[in-house]
Amino acid sequence: MAGDRDALIGMGFDAARVDWALKATGNRGLQPAMDHILEHDGQPIPEMNTVTESTSRPSNRMDVDDDDDDEDADALKALGAKAGDVEAKSIKCSECGKIFRNTALAQFHAEKSGHQSFEESTEEIKPLTEEEKKQKLAELRAKMVEKRANKAVEEAKEAKASEMIRRKAGKDMGALKDEMEKRQAIQDAEKKKREKIEDAKARAAVKAQIEADKRARAEKAAREKALRHGEAIVDSPTTNPVASTSSATVAGKDFKETRLQIRMSTGGQPYTTTLPSDAPLREVAEFLAGQILSVDVETISFAQHFPRKAFSKADFSKSLRDLGLTPSAVLIATPPGP
Template sequence: MSDKEQLTAMGFDADRIEWALRATKRSGLQPALDHILANGDKAVPPPDEDDEEDDAPPADGAEAKSIKCSECGKVFRSSATASFHAEKSGHQEFEESTEEIKPLTEDEKKAKLEELRAKLAEKRAAASQEDAKAQKANEAIRRKAGQDTGRLKEEMKIKEAQKDVERKKQEKLEDARARAAIKAQIEADKRERAAKAAADKAAREGIAQPSAAQPAAPARPAAGIKSSDNPETRLQIRLSVGGAPLIKTFPSDSTLIDVAEFVASENISYSVDTINFATTFPRKSYSRDEMRKSLKDNGLTPSAVLMASQ
C-alpha cells in the first residue's frame, strides 16, 4: 500500500495529502504525516505556492540528507517535521545533516498508524465527552427556564385570584351601601309623608301649626288604615340619563303609564311607549302588562323609588 493510500485510509483529505507529499518531496509516510499534523489548521495552498526545502549542500560539500536540531540533537527527515518540532518544543537552532534516516519498516509503519488512530480516537472521545457536558448544561438551563416560567404563571394565577376576591368584596360593599341608601330614602319618604299628612289634617281641622322652634311630631296613620291603602303614592323617579330625580305624588289608582307620561313631559329623552321602570329594593322590573296596573296593585303605595330607562 502506497503512502498516499495509507494516508487516505486514515481519513485525511486528498488535497491535504497531496500538499504533504509535495512539501516533503515524497520522502515517506512519516514526514507526510508529520506535515499534515503540523499544518492541520492551515488552508491548503496552490501547488505553485508550496514551501520548498532549502537543500543546499553543507559546507564540506556532502549531500544533506536530514535536518538536525542543534539544541536537542534530534534528526528530522524534512523541513516540515523540523518545523513541527520547533512549534512543539520552542527550539530555534537547526542545521543540515548528512545523517540519513532509515525508512520505516512495515511493522513500524503499522505501529505508527495504530498510534495515530489511537490518538485520533482519544481526541474524538474527549470531544464527545465535552459535547455531552455541554448538552447536559444546556438541558439544565432549559429545565430551570421551564421551572421559572411555571412559577411565574402560578404567581400570576394567585394574583388574579386575589384581585377577583377583592373585586367581589368591593361589589358586596357597594351593594350594601346602595341598600342602605335606599332604606334611608324610604325612611325619609315615610317621615315626609307623615309630616304632610299631619299638616293636611291640621289645615282641615283649623288647628294652628307648631312653630319652627317646636317641630310637629310625625303624624300617625289613622287607626284601621293600612299603608298600602293610602289614597296617595309618592314616587321618586331616578333617570338613567342623569340629572336630579323627579319627585311627585300620584293618586294610588294611577297606573305606571300615567307615571311614564309624567316622566316624558319632564324629560324629552324618554318616550311613553319605550320607557321602562324598575325598583332596586326589592329588585324588580315591570312588564308592559304591569305598566297598565295601578300603583297600589303594583305594590308601590304609599311610596317607592323607581329607576326609569329607555
C-alpha cells in the same frame, strides 16, 4: 502521487490532510507523507498556497535563508572536502535533538516549539517497516478515537450544563408567572369584594331614602288632614321604626347632607332645611332661631319620637351624622317653659 494518496486515504486518513502532507513533503513518497500526518495530528490544515510556499521556502526561524544558501553551500563543500564529502540526509534541531526528513517538518517543529537553531545531519531516518507502519497507524487511530471520546464527553458536559441552565430559567419563569397570577387573583377578589360592598351600601342608602320620603309624605298628609279638621297633630308611627332608623343611620354615614323637618312642641307650621351631615346640632338651633324670633339658641332643646330620644346641651357640639340623624330626620323643638 495518486498511488500514495489512495493508500493513505485507504488507511483511514482524511483526504485534505493527506493532500497537505503530500504537498508539504514534495511528493517524496508514502513514508514522508505518513510522518507528516503523524507529526501534525490535531493541527488545523492550512491553505494549499501557504503549504506550497512554506515547502519551497524555509522559514527564517531555522537560520536557513535564501540569502545564505550560497554561503551554506560553500561551507558544506569545505566540510565535504575535509570530512570526505559527507552527504546531509536530514535536518536536526540543535536545541532538542529531534531529526526531521525535510525542511517542511523542521519548519513546523520550529513554529510549534519556538526552537530556532537547526543544522544538517548525516543521520539517515530509516523508512518504517510494514509492522511499524501498522503500529503507528493503530496508535494514530487510537489517539483519534480517544480525542473524539474526550470531545464527546466535553460536549455532553456542556449540553448537560446548558440543559440545567435552561430548566432553571424555565422553573424561575414558571414560579414568577404563578406568583403574578396569584397576586392578580387576590387583587381581583378584593376588587369584587369592594364593588359588592359599595353596591350594598348604595342599595341600602336608596332604600333608606325611599323609606324616609314615604314617612315624610305620610306625616305631611297626616298633618295637613289634622289642620283641615282642627285636630291635634300626632306623629305617624312607622311600621318598624327601630329597623328603619337603624338602616337609615347605617346608610346615612355615606350621605354628605341631611334633610331635617323641625316641629315646635307648641304647634304651628313645621320647618324644613338641609344641612351638611358634619354640621353640629347647634346649627339646627341657629336655623330655627332665624325662623322664629322667640327662639333662643341657648335655651331651645330637641328630641326625637322614633326612636324616642332627647338631645342635651352636650349634643349641640356633635355632628348630625354622629347623632344618627342622617340622611333625614324629624326633630321636635321645645322652648323653655314660662
